[in-house]
Each structure stands twice: as C-alpha cells, then as structure tokens.
Amino acid sequence: MNTTPRRSKQKIINVLIADDHAVVREGIRKLLNGSDRIKIAGEAENGLQAIAMTGELRPDIILMDASMPEMNGIVATKKIRRKYSSVKIIMLSMYATPDYIIPSIKAGASGYLIKTSCSKEIMEAIYTVHDGGRYFKGQIAESLINEFILGLNSRKPAEKQPFDRLSHREKQVLDFVMKGHTFTEIADFLKISPKTVTTYRYRIMQKVNVPNIASLIKLALQHGLCDDLTPYKPAI
Numbered sequence: 001m002n003t004t005p006r007r008s009k010q011k012i013i014n015v016l017i018a019d020d021h022a023v024v025r026e027g028i029r030k031l032l033n034g035s036d037r038i039k040i041a042g043e044a045e046n047g048l049q050a051i052a053m054t055g056e057l058r059p060d061i062i063l064m065d066a067s068m069p070e071m072n073g074i075v076a077t078k079k080i081r082r083k084y085s086s087v088k089i090i091m092l093s094m095y096a097t098p099d100y101i102i103p104s105i106k107a108g109a110s111g112y113l114i115k116t117s118c119s120k121e122i123m124e125a126i127y128t129v130h131d132g133g134r135y136f137k138g139q140i141a142e143s144l145i146n147e148f149i150l151g152l153n154s155r156k157p158a159e160k161q162p163f164d165r166l167s168h169r170e171k172q173v174l175d176f177v178m179k180g181h182t183f184t185e186i187a188d189f190l191k192i193s194p195k196t197v198t199t200y201r202y203r204i205m206q207k208v209n210v211p212n213i214a215s216l217i218k219l220a221l222q223h224g225l226c227d228d229l230t231p232y233k234p235a236i
Contacts, residue, residue: 016059018050031119047071069180081108110134
C-alpha cells in the first residue's frame with residue numbers, strides 16, 4: 001500500500017529523529033547521511049522532547065519511535081499533529097502488528113516502518129511522505145489488510161468496558177505505566193509505596209485479563225487509551 005504522488009522539486013528535507021536508544025539514532029543518522037536531500041535537524045530521546053524540538057526546529061519529517069519513556073511516540077504524534085499539522089510523521093517500531101500500526105495511523109502518522117528496514121526503504125518512506133503520500137508497504141500493508149479482513153470495522157465500543165472498571169487510582173497507575181515510568185517513579189509521583197504500586201498493577205491486570213505488563217500496554221494501545229494520556233504535573 002504505497003501512494004506516491006509526482007515528485008516535487010528537489011529540496012532539502014529536514015528530519016527529526018526521535019528514539020530513546022542512542023545506538024538506534026546513530027544508525028539512522030548514518031543511513032540518512034547517504035542522501036543529499038536529507039538533513040538531520042535534531043534528535044530527541046522521548047516523546048516530550050520530540051514535541052518541544054518540533055516547536056523549536058519545525059522539521060519536515062519526524063522519524064518517531066513508537067515506544068519511548070516519558071511519553072510514547074503514538075501520544076507524541078497525536079499532540080504534534082494537532083499543533084503542527086504541516087509536520088509529517090513516520091512511525092518506527094519493532095512490531096508489525098495492528099495493535100501498534102492502527103493507533104499510529106489514528107494518531108496521524110503518514111507512514112510506518114519496522115526498525116530493521118534498510119536505508120533504501122527509510123529514504124523512500126521519507127521522500128513519499130514529504131511529497132504528500134503515505135507509506136505502508138510489505139509487512140505493514142499485509143498486517144493492515146489481514147486486520148481489515150478479520151473485521152476491523154465491526155469492533156464495538158463495548159471493547160473498552162474492561163478499562164472502564166478500573167478505579168481512579170488504578171487508571172492513574174496505568175497512565176504512568178503507559179508513559180514508561182518505573183514502579184519506583186510511580187510510587188514517588190503518587191506518594192505511595194512501590195509495594196502498593198505492585199498491588200495496583202496486579203489488580204489492573206486481573207480486571208482486564210492480561211498476564212503481564214507487555215500485554216497490558218499492548219491492549220491499552222489497541223483500545224486507544226493512549227489518546228488521553230498527558231504529562232505528569234506535580235501539585236504546587
């Protein structure tokens with residue numbers, strides 16, 4: 001699934017790389033340095049930095065890691081697209097599953113790449129999205145098609161009911177977990193003990209019927225719960 005409009009005049013494309021792993025950013029930077037059309041505008045380590053640097057640098061394209069601490073890439077994408085609609089975002093992820101792809105598209109991503117993509121694919125995605133197209137090819141397109149065939153459009157609002165059963169405090173804990181905070185950090189933020197955080201985590205997983213934190217995050221992304229996440233602001 002690749003819609004590529006007529007190539008615009010050759011111009012420098014300013015790209016912001018957002019990924020919490022320095023080695024990944026370095027690898028992408030080296031790949032992109034092979035293009036005379038692409039300039040690295042800057043690098044961000046998390047979603048909050050990506051938002052701040054977007055306002056400062058106004059890049060044309062952001063290569064956004066889907067999973068980052070402080071604020072994940074999907075939440076950051078939605079906030080950036082709302083405030084800076086001209087900035088295009090290509091999501092990067094280790095996962096080629098609808099649970100990550102669909103929330104990314106809903107958040108406003110114009111493309112989606114697996115982190116193992118070669119330099120040719122990354123550059124093609126950047127050129128396509130910069131010229132007004134969308135980039136969802138290979139595994140990503142196949143995953144979307146399979147999800148559609150399985151009845152994506154037939155999902156009902158009732159799917160969110162498990163999360164509706166969470167208490168206010170449980171929702172707070174889930175909110176912090178989704179932002180990538182450790183149990184110790186969550187305990188400090190909420191002024192409770194790490195053991196209590198562990199208890200809330202257990203209750204949350206029981207209520208939504210998942211076996212571990214990875215499955216919890218995956219389910220929350222699938223149901224769009226990341227849409228309402230906002231950065232933590234301590235009480236003054």
